[in-house]
Amino acid sequence: MITQIYPLSGHARPRATADFLKVSTVTLWRWETNKPDFPKSIRLSERVTVYDAAEIRAWLEAKKHN
Numbered sequence: 001m002i003t004q005i006y007p008l009s010g011h012a013r014p015r016a017t018a019d020f021l022k023v024s025t026v027t028l029w030r031w032e033t034n035k036p037d038f039p040k041s042i043r044l045s046e047r048v049t050v051y052d053a054a055e056i057r058a059w060l061e062a063k064k065h066n
Contacts, residue, residue, distance in 0.1 A: 011050035014041065021060065035044070037062075 006012060006020040018025045031038045039055035 005052040006057075008056045011042070011044075012053045012056070013048075013050055017051045017053075017056055019058070022025075 003014060004019070006016060012020070014025050014028055018028045020026070023031075032040060037059065039051060039059055041049045041051050043049050
């Protein structure tokens with residue numbers, strides 16, 4: 001199995017973001033809906049949604065310090 005490194009910047013797909021946060025994609029969508037401080041996804045096209053990797057990393061770092 002090849003382990004993907006989560007990017008420091010740029011875009012990341014929901015599956016990669018969920019794997020990085022160690023949650024399911026369903027939890028990721030739930031957090032986006034229910035947690036006002038969670039970064040919002042970016043819709044690139046009808047079938048492609050991404051997250052800003054730097055925003056996800058910043059959110060995670062802020063959670064570690066709270």
